[in-house]
Amino acid sequence: MTVELYHGDGTRSLRVRWVLEELGIAYTLHRLPFPPRLKQPEYLSINPLGSLPFLIDGEVQLSESMAMCEYLVARHGPSPLTVGPDDFGFAAYRQFCWFGEATLMPPVGTLVRYLMMTAAADRPAGVVEAARDSFAQRLKAVSRGLEDREYLVADRLTLADVSVGYVLGLAALLGESDDFPAAITAYLARLRGRDAYRRAAEREGQR
Template identity: 45%
Template sequence: MKPVLYHCADARSFRVLWMLEELELDYELKLLPFPPRLLEPGFLEINPLGTIPFYQEGAVRMTESPAIVQYLATRHGGGRLEIGRDEPGFGDYLNALSYGEATLTFPQTLVLRYSRLEPAERRVPQVAEDYARWYRARLRGLAALLEQRDYVAGGRFTAADISVGYALLLARTLRLDRDYPPQIAAYWERLEQRDGYRRARAAQGTDGDFAA
């Protein structure tokens, strides 16, 4: 049975979709409205958390996008899209997998919530502005990494770049991508040009429900 990915366009599940396309795996994509816990009848029976992504492969059930891309890299990648424990850059690789989510994506989710997703009477512009500044400040770490390299770990494209790359995609959606340092702008351009990224964009067929 082929793997199944429950996905909302341009949500964190895009990391998994991108990884599946990089690996050229055969999979089933279930595209849901955002947020699925409210708009997709029966989704809570499949994933009680109500969150996206939800990934099924045989008996495996996973909900955290960095963990899923690491799982796919290890199980299906043959070493192509991960850095092994004995390779230079292993620590950078693990760090960037988490950095893309915990440091770069998290503040953007608060911008998204308090500027777009909440009803007008519950929006808090100051929160959105504060966390937009937080995101931009946290880019210093990425800018420093990319001063001497093209990718975040091991001198080649890996799952860690997918983790970080999704954060840059979300920033574009939220219009937080203005005035990037040249090395980040060039990095994002390299990621966008990848065939796997382009296939993932085509597979979802639409921009996110929260795009504006």
């Protein structure tokens, strides 16, 4: 029995697929049209939320991408992708794992909604500009985290990079990367250059 991942190109399931590839775990990928809630309503019988990603591992069912990443590493590790409580950088590791989804992602989610899913004429005035400002402000925490480092914490790829890196890649897909600070552009290129990322992003248009 392999891990099953319900996946949509460009969605947060890239985080999970990337971790599966980094860990070298065999998995079954169910590629769904987006949004599956509308385009494949029978998916609601598997995940009533209708959201992607969704992970099944035996009895385990999860609908939060970072919970899936943490679960996979804990269940199928050990792996250098985590930072333990006694390791250097543990607090920053926890911070960036949450920051990527809870703080950096919301303004980019707004951009997805209004740039990709809403006709220009239907966009409320100022909403895109406000989201861009918020994203740029929040990006400063990533710049501070990187400083002279190649990865956010512990001098190696961890789930903190998976959490934050997905959001940076999505912003770049939206055409929002022109104003990235040079260190963030280099960081994103470093993440995208990893073999596991390339395999995970296959057919995502992100290579």
